[in-house]
Amino acid sequence: MAQTKAEGRLLKTTDLGLLYEGDCLDIMRSVESSSVDLIFADPPFNLGKAYTSGMDDAIDSSRYLEWCENWLDECVRLLRDGGSLFLWNLPKWNISLGSYLMRHLTFRHSIAVDFKCGMPVRGRLYPAHYSLLYFVKGQRPAIFHPDRLPLQCCRHCGGEVHDYGGKKSVMNPSGVSLSDVWTDISPVRHAKFKNREANALPLKLLDRVLSMATDPGSVVLDPFGGSGTTYVAAELTGRRWIGMDLHAGEAEKRLSDLTVDRELLDLLSSDKNTLFRTRDIRRRAETGKSWPMERQALC
Numbered sequence: 001m002a003q004t005k006a007e008g009r010l011l012k013t014t015d016l017g018l019l020y021e022g023d024c025l026d027i028m029r030s031v032e033s034s035s036v037d038l039i040f041a042d043p044p045f046n047l048g049k050a051y052t053s054g055m056d057d058a059i060d061s062s063r064y065l066e067w068c069e070n071w072l073d074e075c076v077r078l079l080r081d082g083g084s085l086f087l088w089n090l091p092k093w094n095i096s097l098g099s100y101l102m103r104h105l106t107f108r109h110s111i112a113v114d115f116k117c118g119m120p121v122r123g124r125l126y127p128a129h130y131s132l133l134y135f136v137k138g139q140r141p142a143i144f145h146p147d148r149l150p151l152q153c154c155r156h157c158g159g160e161v162h163d164y165g166g167k168k169s170v171m172n173p174s175g176v177s178l179s180d181v182w183t184d185i186s187p188v189r190h191a192k193f194k195n196r197e198a199n200a201l202p203l204k205l206l207d208r209v210l211s212m213a214t215d216p217g218s219v220v221l222d223p224f225g226g227s228g229t230t231y232v233a234a235e236l237t238g239r240r241w242i243g244m245d246l247h248a249g250e251a252e253k254r255l256s257d258l259t260v261d262r263e264l265l266d267l268l269s270s271d272k273n274t275l276f277r278t279r280d281i282r283r284r285a286e287t288g289k290s291w292p293m294e295r296q297a298l299c
Helices: 024-028 061-078 091-101 203-213 229-237 249-255 259-269 278-286 293-298
Strands: 009-013 017-021 036-041 079-089 106-114 129-136 219-222 240-245
Touching: 009 249, 017 229, 017 249, 024 061, 024 240, 036 061, 036 203, 061 079, 061 091, 079 091, 079 203, 091 106, 091 129, 203 229, 203 259, 219 229, 229 240, 229 249, 229 259
Parallel strands: 017 240, 036 079, 036 219, 219 240
Antiparallel strands: 009 017, 079 129, 106 129
16 A cells, blocks of 8 residues: 555545545645556536535636646656546536646546536536546556447347447457447436435446556545545455545445445446346347357357
8 A cells, every 4th residue: 555644534444445534635745656556536626516524616717727736746746657547527627637737647538428417508508528537657557458348239129229330240259449438427316326415426437447547456546535436446346545535424434334336336347348238138039139149159
Protein backbone atom coordinates (compact mmCIF):
# COMPACT_ATOMS: atom_id res chain seq x y z
CA MET A 1 0.00 0.00 0.00
CA ALA A 2 1.16 3.54 -0.72
CA GLN A 3 2.49 5.22 2.40
CA THR A 4 0.32 7.99 3.83
CA LYS A 5 0.26 10.10 6.97
CA ALA A 6 -2.96 11.82 6.08
CA GLU A 7 -4.22 15.00 7.68
CA GLY A 8 -7.78 13.69 7.55
CA ARG A 9 -9.38 11.39 10.10
CA LEU A 10 -8.93 7.69 9.37
CA LEU A 11 -12.52 6.48 9.33
CA LYS A 12 -12.22 2.86 8.23
CA THR A 13 -9.61 0.27 7.33
CA THR A 14 -9.94 -3.04 5.53
CA ASP A 15 -7.37 -5.61 4.46
CA LEU A 16 -7.16 -3.72 1.16
CA GLY A 17 -8.05 -0.11 1.83
CA LEU A 18 -7.99 3.06 3.88
CA LEU A 19 -10.93 5.47 4.09
CA TYR A 20 -10.29 9.02 5.33
CA GLU A 21 -12.64 11.86 6.15
CA GLY A 22 -11.17 15.22 5.25
CA ASP A 23 -10.07 17.54 2.46
CA CYS A 24 -8.69 15.64 -0.52
CA LEU A 25 -5.81 18.09 -1.02
CA ASP A 26 -4.58 17.63 2.55
CA ILE A 27 -4.80 13.86 2.31
CA MET A 28 -3.27 13.51 -1.15
CA ARG A 29 -0.34 15.72 -0.20
CA SER A 30 0.55 13.17 2.47
CA VAL A 31 0.64 10.23 0.02
CA GLU A 32 3.97 9.06 -1.39
CA SER A 33 4.79 10.25 -4.91
CA SER A 34 4.60 7.74 -7.78
CA SER A 35 2.78 5.19 -5.63
CA VAL A 36 -0.66 4.90 -7.27
CA ASP A 37 -1.62 2.85 -10.33
CA LEU A 38 -5.06 4.36 -11.01
CA ILE A 39 -6.89 7.51 -9.97
CA PHE A 40 -10.60 7.86 -10.64
CA ALA A 41 -11.87 11.36 -9.90
CA ASP A 42 -15.54 12.37 -9.79
CA PRO A 43 -15.41 15.90 -8.34
CA PRO A 44 -18.40 18.13 -7.53
CA PHE A 45 -19.71 19.69 -10.75
CA ASN A 46 -20.18 23.23 -9.36
CA LEU A 47 -23.92 23.11 -10.02
CA GLY A 48 -25.08 24.50 -6.69
CA LYS A 49 -25.84 21.13 -5.14
CA ALA A 50 -26.31 21.02 -1.36
CA TYR A 51 -23.69 18.63 0.05
CA THR A 52 -23.79 17.10 3.52
CA SER A 53 -20.31 18.51 4.15
CA GLY A 54 -21.58 22.04 3.57
CA MET A 55 -19.04 22.78 0.81
CA ASP A 56 -19.82 25.62 -1.60
CA ASP A 57 -20.80 24.06 -4.93
CA ALA A 58 -21.61 27.33 -6.71
CA ILE A 59 -18.37 29.27 -7.00
CA ASP A 60 -17.00 31.41 -9.82
CA SER A 61 -15.92 29.34 -12.84
CA SER A 62 -12.32 30.52 -12.66
CA ARG A 63 -12.11 29.57 -8.98
CA TYR A 64 -13.61 26.15 -9.69
CA LEU A 65 -11.10 25.42 -12.46
CA GLU A 66 -8.21 26.64 -10.30
CA TRP A 67 -9.32 24.34 -7.48
CA CYS A 68 -9.55 21.41 -9.89
CA GLU A 69 -6.07 22.14 -11.24
CA ASN A 70 -4.69 22.08 -7.69
CA TRP A 71 -5.90 18.57 -6.93
CA LEU A 72 -5.11 17.39 -10.47
CA ASP A 73 -1.50 18.45 -9.83
CA GLU A 74 -1.52 16.08 -6.88
CA CYS A 75 -2.99 13.32 -9.05
CA VAL A 76 -0.12 13.73 -11.52
CA ARG A 77 2.42 13.56 -8.69
CA LEU A 78 0.91 10.43 -7.18
CA LEU A 79 0.68 8.35 -10.37
CA ARG A 80 3.37 5.82 -11.14
CA ASP A 81 4.94 5.85 -14.60
CA GLY A 82 2.33 4.14 -16.76
CA GLY A 83 -0.42 4.87 -14.23
CA SER A 84 -3.88 5.97 -15.39
CA LEU A 85 -6.15 8.90 -14.54
CA PHE A 86 -9.87 8.84 -15.31
CA LEU A 87 -11.70 12.15 -14.87
CA TRP A 88 -15.51 12.09 -14.72
CA ASN A 89 -17.27 15.42 -15.18
CA LEU A 90 -19.60 17.44 -17.35
CA PRO A 91 -18.26 18.07 -20.87
CA LYS A 92 -18.31 21.79 -20.04
CA TRP A 93 -15.62 21.38 -17.41
CA ASN A 94 -13.67 18.52 -18.97
CA ILE A 95 -12.91 20.63 -22.04
CA SER A 96 -10.82 22.99 -19.89
CA LEU A 97 -9.51 20.36 -17.49
CA GLY A 98 -8.50 18.08 -20.35
CA SER A 99 -6.52 20.92 -21.90
CA TYR A 100 -4.75 21.44 -18.59
CA LEU A 101 -3.92 17.75 -18.22
CA MET A 102 -2.47 17.63 -21.74
CA ARG A 103 0.49 19.62 -20.36
CA HIS A 104 1.32 16.92 -17.82
CA LEU A 105 -0.01 13.57 -18.99
CA THR A 106 -0.53 11.65 -22.23
CA PHE A 107 -4.05 11.72 -23.61
CA ARG A 108 -5.58 8.31 -24.30
CA HIS A 109 -9.33 8.67 -24.82
CA SER A 110 -12.32 10.93 -24.41
CA ILE A 111 -15.11 8.52 -23.50
CA ALA A 112 -18.73 9.59 -23.90
CA VAL A 113 -20.96 7.79 -21.40
CA ASP A 114 -24.64 7.78 -22.41
CA PHE A 115 -26.35 8.71 -19.15
CA LYS A 116 -29.89 10.00 -19.60
CA CYS A 117 -30.76 10.98 -16.06
CA GLY A 118 -31.69 14.66 -16.26
CA MET A 119 -34.48 16.83 -17.57
CA PRO A 120 -34.28 18.58 -20.96
CA VAL A 121 -33.02 22.17 -20.76
CA ARG A 122 -35.06 24.83 -22.56
CA GLY A 123 -33.17 26.39 -25.46
CA ARG A 124 -30.47 23.70 -25.53
CA LEU A 125 -29.94 20.17 -26.77
CA TYR A 126 -30.98 17.52 -24.29
CA PRO A 127 -27.83 16.67 -22.25
CA ALA A 128 -27.52 12.90 -22.49
CA HIS A 129 -23.89 12.03 -21.74
CA TYR A 130 -21.08 12.56 -19.29
CA SER A 131 -17.44 13.00 -20.18
CA LEU A 132 -14.85 10.48 -18.97
CA LEU A 133 -11.30 11.54 -19.86
CA TYR A 134 -8.57 8.92 -19.81
CA PHE A 135 -4.94 10.02 -19.41
CA VAL A 136 -1.75 8.10 -18.67
CA LYS A 137 1.53 9.15 -17.05
CA GLY A 138 4.25 8.55 -19.59
CA GLN A 139 3.90 7.38 -23.16
CA ARG A 140 1.75 4.29 -22.64
CA PRO A 141 -0.24 2.58 -19.88
CA ALA A 142 1.52 -0.05 -17.80
CA ILE A 143 -1.78 -1.96 -17.63
CA PHE A 144 -4.42 -2.02 -20.36
CA HIS A 145 -6.85 -4.89 -20.81
CA PRO A 146 -10.36 -3.53 -21.51
CA ASP A 147 -13.40 -5.73 -21.12
CA ARG A 148 -15.16 -7.05 -24.19
CA LEU A 149 -18.93 -6.76 -24.57
CA PRO A 150 -21.54 -9.27 -25.77
CA LEU A 151 -23.36 -8.85 -29.07
CA GLN A 152 -26.37 -6.56 -28.83
CA CYS A 153 -29.45 -8.74 -29.13
CA CYS A 154 -33.18 -8.06 -29.21
CA ARG A 155 -34.66 -8.42 -25.75
CA HIS A 156 -37.76 -10.07 -27.22
CA CYS A 157 -36.41 -12.66 -29.68
CA GLY A 158 -32.67 -12.73 -28.98
CA GLY A 159 -31.81 -11.81 -32.58
CA GLU A 160 -28.74 -9.68 -33.25
CA VAL A 161 -29.41 -5.94 -33.42
CA HIS A 162 -26.44 -5.38 -35.78
CA ASP A 163 -25.06 -7.62 -38.51
CA TYR A 164 -21.45 -6.54 -37.77
CA GLY A 165 -20.62 -6.34 -41.47
CA GLY A 166 -21.44 -9.98 -42.08
CA LYS A 167 -18.37 -11.03 -40.06
CA LYS A 168 -20.15 -12.50 -37.08
CA SER A 169 -18.68 -15.94 -37.71
CA VAL A 170 -15.11 -14.69 -37.25
CA MET A 171 -15.69 -12.42 -34.27
CA ASN A 172 -13.68 -12.84 -31.09
CA PRO A 173 -15.44 -15.41 -28.89
CA SER A 174 -14.75 -13.19 -25.86
CA GLY A 175 -17.00 -10.44 -27.26
CA VAL A 176 -17.03 -7.15 -29.12
CA SER A 177 -14.18 -4.65 -28.67
CA LEU A 178 -14.94 -1.80 -26.27
CA SER A 179 -15.34 1.59 -27.97
CA ASP A 180 -15.06 5.14 -26.61
CA VAL A 181 -18.86 5.53 -26.54
CA TRP A 182 -20.48 3.61 -23.69
CA THR A 183 -24.22 3.18 -24.10
CA ASP A 184 -24.73 0.41 -21.56
CA ILE A 185 -24.06 2.32 -18.32
CA SER A 186 -27.38 3.13 -16.66
CA PRO A 187 -28.07 5.43 -13.70
CA VAL A 188 -28.56 3.61 -10.40
CA ARG A 189 -32.33 3.32 -10.16
CA HIS A 190 -33.09 -0.14 -8.80
CA ALA A 191 -33.79 0.17 -5.07
CA LYS A 192 -31.99 -3.09 -4.33
CA PHE A 193 -28.70 -1.81 -5.73
CA LYS A 194 -29.03 1.87 -4.87
CA ASN A 195 -26.75 2.86 -2.02
CA ARG A 196 -27.19 6.63 -2.17
CA GLU A 197 -30.19 8.89 -2.60
CA ALA A 198 -28.69 10.76 -5.55
CA ASN A 199 -25.69 10.79 -7.91
CA ALA A 200 -24.35 7.36 -7.01
CA LEU A 201 -22.05 6.12 -9.75
CA PRO A 202 -22.96 2.69 -11.14
CA LEU A 203 -20.79 -0.20 -10.01
CA LYS A 204 -20.61 -1.28 -13.65
CA LEU A 205 -18.76 1.91 -14.57
CA LEU A 206 -16.07 1.49 -11.91
CA ASP A 207 -15.72 -2.23 -12.52
CA ARG A 208 -15.05 -1.48 -16.19
CA VAL A 209 -12.46 1.20 -15.40
CA LEU A 210 -10.66 -0.95 -12.82
CA SER A 211 -10.70 -3.97 -15.12
CA MET A 212 -9.18 -1.88 -17.91
CA ALA A 213 -6.37 -0.13 -16.06
CA THR A 214 -5.47 -2.24 -13.00
CA ASP A 215 -4.64 -5.76 -11.88
CA PRO A 216 -5.41 -7.41 -8.55
CA GLY A 217 -3.04 -5.81 -6.05
CA SER A 218 -2.83 -2.49 -7.92
CA VAL A 219 -3.29 0.70 -5.87
CA VAL A 220 -6.41 2.75 -6.65
CA LEU A 221 -7.15 6.24 -5.33
CA ASP A 222 -10.39 8.20 -5.50
CA PRO A 223 -10.25 11.73 -4.01
CA PHE A 224 -14.04 12.23 -3.99
CA GLY A 225 -15.47 9.09 -2.48
CA GLY A 226 -19.16 9.96 -2.36
CA SER A 227 -21.14 6.76 -1.85
CA GLY A 228 -17.96 4.69 -2.13
CA THR A 229 -18.51 2.93 -5.47
CA THR A 230 -14.81 3.06 -6.39
CA TYR A 231 -13.80 1.56 -3.06
CA VAL A 232 -16.45 -1.15 -3.28
CA ALA A 233 -15.30 -2.12 -6.78
CA ALA A 234 -11.68 -2.20 -5.60
CA GLU A 235 -12.53 -4.20 -2.49
CA LEU A 236 -14.53 -6.82 -4.42
CA THR A 237 -11.92 -7.25 -7.16
CA GLY A 238 -8.81 -7.42 -4.98
CA ARG A 239 -7.37 -3.96 -5.62
CA ARG A 240 -5.74 -1.95 -2.85
CA TRP A 241 -7.30 1.48 -2.39
CA ILE A 242 -7.08 4.87 -0.71
CA GLY A 243 -10.33 6.80 -0.27
CA MET A 244 -11.41 10.14 1.10
CA ASP A 245 -14.32 12.54 1.27
CA LEU A 246 -15.28 15.59 3.30
CA HIS A 247 -18.18 13.50 4.58
CA ALA A 248 -17.27 9.82 4.21
CA GLY A 249 -20.09 8.37 6.28
CA GLU A 250 -21.99 6.99 3.28
CA ALA A 251 -18.95 5.14 1.98
CA GLU A 252 -18.14 3.81 5.45
CA LYS A 253 -21.66 2.43 5.86
CA ARG A 254 -21.66 0.84 2.42
CA LEU A 255 -18.29 -0.83 2.99
CA SER A 256 -19.55 -2.39 6.22
CA ASP A 257 -21.79 -4.80 4.28
CA LEU A 258 -20.89 -5.70 0.68
CA THR A 259 -23.49 -8.45 0.26
CA VAL A 260 -25.69 -6.58 -2.23
CA ASP A 261 -22.76 -5.12 -4.15
CA ARG A 262 -21.12 -8.55 -4.41
CA GLU A 263 -24.36 -9.96 -5.82
CA LEU A 264 -24.53 -7.16 -8.39
CA LEU A 265 -20.90 -7.58 -9.40
CA ASP A 266 -21.48 -11.30 -9.96
CA LEU A 267 -24.35 -10.40 -12.32
CA LEU A 268 -22.19 -7.88 -14.16
CA SER A 269 -19.33 -10.35 -14.53
CA SER A 270 -21.58 -12.85 -16.29
CA ASP A 271 -22.43 -10.24 -18.94
CA LYS A 272 -18.92 -9.29 -20.07
CA ASN A 273 -16.07 -10.94 -21.96
CA THR A 274 -18.50 -13.24 -23.71
CA LEU A 275 -19.97 -13.04 -27.21
CA PHE A 276 -23.50 -13.99 -26.12
CA ARG A 277 -25.38 -13.36 -22.91
CA THR A 278 -26.99 -16.41 -21.35
CA ARG A 279 -30.42 -14.77 -21.49
CA ASP A 280 -30.04 -14.08 -25.23
CA ILE A 281 -29.16 -17.71 -25.92
CA ARG A 282 -32.27 -18.71 -23.98
CA ARG A 283 -34.49 -16.30 -25.92
CA ARG A 284 -33.22 -17.55 -29.26
CA ALA A 285 -33.89 -21.12 -28.26
CA GLU A 286 -37.42 -20.19 -27.21
CA THR A 287 -38.13 -18.47 -30.55
CA GLY A 288 -36.58 -21.20 -32.70
CA LYS A 289 -33.46 -19.26 -33.66
CA SER A 290 -30.01 -20.78 -33.39
CA TRP A 291 -26.40 -19.85 -33.98
CA PRO A 292 -23.88 -21.88 -35.96
CA MET A 293 -22.72 -24.90 -34.00
CA GLU A 294 -19.22 -23.50 -33.46
CA ARG A 295 -20.71 -20.39 -31.85
CA GLN A 296 -22.95 -22.42 -29.59
CA ALA A 297 -19.94 -24.44 -28.46
CA LEU A 298 -18.11 -21.24 -27.53
CA CYS A 299 -21.00 -20.20 -25.32
